[in-house]
Amino acid sequence: MTSRAEFLGRIRAEMARTPGLFPATPSVRPARPRERLDVLRRELSERWPESLARFVREFERVGGVFHRVARVAQVPDVIAAIAAEREMRKVVSWHPDALRLDLAGPLSGRGLQVSTMPGGEVTAAERERLRGVAAAAELGVTGVDLAVAETGTLVVVSGAGRPRSTSLLPACHAAVFDRDVLVESLAQAGLSSKRGTRVRRPTRGGRRSTSSPAPVAPPISS
Amino acid sequence: MSDPDLATPFRERASRALGDAFLKEALTIATTKFITLRQEAFGDYPEGEELRDRARAIKEATLQHLDQHLERLIDNVERRGGHVHYANTAEDARRIVLDIARRSGARLAVKSKSMATEEIHLNEALEAAGVTPIETDLGEYIIQLAHERPSHIIAPAIHKTKGQVAELFARELKRETRPDPEMLTRIAREELREKFLQADLGITGANFAVAETGTVVLVTNEGNGRMATSLPRVHVAVMGVEKVVPSMTDLAVFLAILAKSATGQKLSVYTSLVDGPRRSGELEGPEEFHLVLLDNGRIKQIAGTLREALYCLRCGACLNVCPVYRQIGGHAYGYTYPGPIGILLTAMLEGPESVKDLAHASSLCGACADACPVRIDIPRMLIELRKEVVERRIAPWPERVVFGAFGWLLRHPALYRLSAPIARLLQRPFARGGRIPRLPLFFGDWTRTRDLPIVAARTFQERWAELERRR
Numbered sequence: 206m207t208s209r210a211e212f213l214g215r216i217r218a219e220m221a222r223t224p225g226l227f228p229a230t231p232s233v234r235p236a237r238p239r240e241r242l243d244v245l246r247r248e249l250s251e252r253w254p255e256s257l258a259r260f261v262r263e264f265e266r267v268g269g270v271f272h273r274v275a276r277v278a279q280v281p282d283v284i285a286a287i288a289a290e291r292e293m294r295k296v297v298s299w300h301p302d303a304l305r306l307d308l309a310g311p312l313s314g315r316g317l318q319v320s321t322m323p324g325g326e327v328t329a330a331e332r333e334r335l336r337g338v339a340a341a342a343e344l345g346v347t348g349v350d351l352a353v354a355e356t357g358t359l360v361v362v363s364g365a366g367r368p369r370s371t372s373l374l375p376a377c378h379a380a381v382f383d384r385d386v387l388v389e390s391l392a393q394a395g396l397s398s399k400r401g402t403r404v405r406r407p408t409r410g411g412r413r414s415t416s417s418p419a420p421v422a423p424p425i426s427s
Numbered sequence: 428m429s430d431p432d433l434a435t436p437f438r439e440r441a442s443r444a445l446g447d448a449f450l451k452e453a454l455t456i457a458t459t460k461f462i463t464l465r466q467e468a469f470g471d472y473p474e475g476e477e478l479r480d481r482a483r484a485i486k487e488a489t490l491q492h493l494d495q496h497l498e499r500l501i502d503n504v505e506r507r508g509g510h511v512h513y514a515n516t517a518e519d520a521r522r523i524v525l526d527i528a529r530r531s532g533a534r535l536a537v538k539s540k541s542m543a544t545e546e547i548h549l550n551e552a553l554e555a556a557g558v559t560p561i562e563t564d565l566g567e568y569i570i571q572l573a574h575e576r577p578s579h580i581i582a583p584a585i586h587k588t589k590g591q592v593a594e595l596f597a598r599e600l601k602r603e604t605r606p607d608p609e610m611l612t613r614i615a616r617e618e619l620r621e622k623f624l625q626a627d628l629g630i631t632g633a634n635f636a637v638a639e640t641g642t643v644v645l646v647t648n649e650g651n652g653r654m655a656t657s658l659p660r661v662h663v664a665v666m667g668v669e670k671v672v673p674s675m676t677d678l679a680v681f682l683a684i685l686a687k688s689a690t691g692q693k694l695s696v697y698t699s700l701v702d703g704p705r706r707s708g709e710l711e712g713p714e715e716f717h718l719v720l721l722d723n724g725r726i727k728q729i730a731g732t733l734r735e736a737l738y739c740l741r742c743g744a745c746l747n748v749c750p751v752y753r754q755i756g757g758h759a760y761g762y763t764y765p766g767p768i769g770i771l772l773t774a775m776l777e778g779p780e781s782v783k784d785l786a787h788a789s790s791l792c793g794a795c796a797d798a799c800p801v802r803i804d805i806p807r808m809l810i811e812l813r814k815e816v817v818e819r820r821i822a823p824w825p826e827r828v829v830f831g832a833f834g835w836l837l838r839h840p841a842l843y844r845l846s847a848p849i850a851r852l853l854q855r856p857f858a859r860g861g862r863i864p865r866l867p868l869f870f871g872d873w874t875r876t877r878d879l880p881i882v883a884a885r886t887f888q889e890r891w892a893e894l895e896r897r898r
Contacts, residue, residue: 206523209501212513215726216494216668222730229487232676263693326708335710336658340624356694365708369657373650391694395679 235396242396249387256354256387263357281311284346284379288317291377293343300324300366304348306381324366336370345375349382351397355390433761437784444755450586454756457585461747464691465798472693478684483801485677486738489669490729496638496671497720503641507703509716514665517547517723517776524549524630524663527717528558531661533627537619539645539652540564541632542580542741543665543721546763546776549630560630561622563651565615572599578757578765580743581689586756619651629655629713633666634740635681636718637700639674643718645699646685648692653699662701662713667721669737681740688800689742724776732811736771738801745795745805751788760785767795767805774812780821786812825869847889850882 235241249256261271272283288296296319301307303324312319320338327335339345347367351360359380363369372378388394435443444450469475489496501511514520528536536558538544550571553560562571566583570576573595577583584592589606596602596614604610631652635644643664645652656662672678686692705712728734746752746766757765762781764772767789774782786809789795795805816822817830836843857863862878865871873879885893 207513207515207519209511209513212515212720212722213494213497215515215722216497216729219726219729220491220494223734225491226487226734229484229491231485231488231673232481232680234674234676267692267696322710324708327710332710336624353694358694358698363709363712364706368710369653370711373654373657391679391683392676395675 238396245388245393245396246385249389249393250385252389253384253387256389257384259354259389260352260357260387263354265357267357269357277306280306280381281308281315284308284344285312285315285317287377287379288344291343293377294318295342295375296320296344296346297339297342297371297375298322298346299348299368299371303364303366304346304381306348308346322366322368322371326365335368336374339368339370339374342375344377344379345371345373346379346381347372349380349386351394352382352387353389353391353394354387358391358394360394437759437761437788440759440761441755441788444759449588449591450756451754453586453588454753457579457582458747458753461582461690461743465688465744465747466691468687468691468693472687475684475687478680479800479802481680482684482740483738485672485680486669486801489671489673489677490734490737493668493671493729496673497668499638499673500636500641500671501720503638504703504716504718505641507641507716508706509641509703509718512717512719514547514719514721514723517721520547520665520719520721520723521549521552523717523719524665525552525556525558527661527663527715528553528556528628531627531715533558533661535622535626536560536628536630537563537622537626537651537655537659538567539629539631539647539655540567540583541630541665542577542763543632543667544630545577546723547665547721549665558628561619561626563619563623563649563655564647565612565649568615568619569595572596576758576763579746580741580764580766580769582743586758623651623654623658626655626659627661629657629659629662631655631662631664633664633670633718634685635672635678636664636666636670637673637675637678638671641702642675643701644678645701646682646695646697647699648690648696650697653697656699656701656713657711660713661715661717662704663717663719664701665719665721667723667725669725669739684800685740685742688740688744688798724778728775731775732815733771733775733808735803735808736768736775738803739768739772740800742800744798744800745803748794748798750790750792750794755788760788767809768799768803770812771805771808779812779815779819782812783816783821783823786816844886844888847882847886851884854881 264271274280274283288294294317296312296317298304298308298319298321300322309319309321320342322335347361349359350362353360361372361380388397504511512523514523534557536553538560550560562568567577569584569587569592579585589608589611592611593604593606596604596611600614600618602614604614631645633643634646636642637644645656672681682694682698686695704714704716725737728737743766745768749767752766760766760769762769762773762777770782770785770788773785789806789809791806791809793806796802799805817827820827836846854863857866858881861881863881864874864878866874866879
């Protein structure tokens with residue numbers, strides 16, 4: 206089997222035979238990304254109504270359904286309405302710490318069967334069982350890490366308490382977000398994604414996301 | 428590795444395709460739609476042209492330091508708990524994946540759409556080793572059920588009509604349905620869902636791999652890529668070495684133009700960024716993550732005539748606009764990669780002798796270069812290939828003799844002038860109504876599908892000389 210050194214050695218040997226087709230450099234990255242991001246956040250906080258309008262337009266263009274509520278307390282009402290409209294009863298949700306919202310009580314009180322995903326490590330057998338729960342669920346509720354106005358895209362980072370199966374396996378995905386996750390473009394999303402050390406950064410557009418309640422004010426997240 | 432169909436010469440495969448009315452209808456509808464959507468997407472995106480230049484520069488810059496970017500990628504994948512493997516050939520890559528499957532006791536593998544695994548003919552190898560591969564991209568699933576090969580880089584079942592797919596599902600899945608895309612998709616989703624939950628192994632390609640983070644990026648429209656990387660306990664990604672990009676900033680440039688070029692979308696429905704195996708506290712994700720770096724002819728082209736083909740994003744835009752592809756479809760090309768870029772990639776992977784006919788399956792109109800999101804100069808490389816085919820004596824000897832003689836004649840103007848009256852004499856037995864409908868012997872290939880014009884009564888040089896005399 207070829208070793209790393211042999212493999213890269215062959216590449217270097219070929220590279221030595223040519224200077225390339227033309228002088229070129231990769232993208233220049235901001236020197237102080239954190240500071241640049243802070244400035245961007247301030248700018249975006251002033252332009253959020255325009256960004257939100259653009260997000261809604263693009264999100265609906267790719268088949269998403271957008272809802273907006275004035276207060277966090279109204280989110281369970283919207284989710285319950287989405288479930289009722291589709292005759293769904295089984296709901297699976299991210300852990301409250303990840304979602305920054307505890308839906309179990311309010312949704313159970315509205316007659317829905319809610320399973321909340323654990324926030325930390327569980328046994329292999331429990332993981333298997335929970336996958337079955339997610340597979341049987343009809344509606345999955347997640348948070349959103351970034352919402353890209355340019356494309357109507359939701360960036361959903363998975364990790365502890367925020368499993369991917371919540372958005373993947375149920376037929377309907379409801380994503381809850383606050384206006385502070387809005388960015389205008391993919392380039393801004395690229396800058397924003399550098400700040401953390403998240404394990405996975407799956408992004409998705411809204412086509413399978415048939416509903417997306419978006420409580421815009423007051424903020425759910427800080 | 429070549430397909431059994433390759434026993435049939437390219438011209439016969441192309442003729443067969445040209446006679447297939449269903450194929451022509453399906454190709455015309457699909458490619459025209461793709462062209463329109465792409466034009467609209469870039470029309471609404473004024474930064475598009477600048478980003479195409481930027482993307483081209485990033486590809487070239489990456490190749491100029493490919494070793495460093497790959498080293499960084501490897502370090503970051505391993506730091507996150509992944510394993511990196513090195514495959515010089517398709518056979519190496521198959522062996523690596525089969526070893527992983529064997530060690531993990533896998534019996535069922537779900538695959539996300541991947542041209543790299545098509546290229547190494549992985550499915551056949553998995554089946555022979557007792558592992559059942561299930562393609563999970565809808566188009567690839569249709570193709571697998573039909574026991575065919577993909578005929579387009581991003582739309583593998585582009586040659587099939589809705590009716591043909593409905594018949595296929597009825598035959599292979601015992602599911603009767605109308606030729607309705609919604610119903611067909613629902614059936615496929617139901618069939619595939621259980622496979623995702625049962626599979627031991629998830630196999631994907633990689634649209635990109637980000638060196639600075641060790642992230643493998645999958646761009647799909649159906650979410651199957653994320654299912655294949657999340658649910659099975661082992662994930663194997665097979666990627667060509669040229670797929671590495673230096674940074675997330677660079678990735679954003681490619682994501683901004685890839686879907687627009689491929690399907691006219693602003694961004695594909697799902698863009699999944701995978702950073703290795705499951706971490707503590709995560710509920711799902713593979714226990715093992717393996718990245719297979721594939722050479723298979725690519726490394727040699729870093730300093731080769733086909734270097735620019737290493738920029739390719741596999742968007743398929745050049746296929747949609749190619750007047751040859753639009754007539755004959757992908758299967759007639761005979762290899763994994765069809766269309767104008769496919770000819771170059773086939774030469775890269777299989778050697779120039781494999782494209783001695785295919786190198787001529789282009790009008791050199793330049794539409795492919797115009798459509799390419801990274802502005803690959805495909806016509807220039809096709810001409811280079813044709814030259815190589817002649818210089819390496821790969822072309823048939825009659826063709827070499829005729830063109831050799833013609834070249835010699837062009838280098839001797841006096842003899843060239845003399846050749847015109849001789850040709851006028853020689854053509855007399857074959858000329859009919861100002862044309863030559865048929866030539867004898869191997870020259871007959873020239874007139875099989877078209878008439879040749881006769882040599883003019885007076886050449887341009889003769890007419891020019893006459894004009895000069897009249898002054």
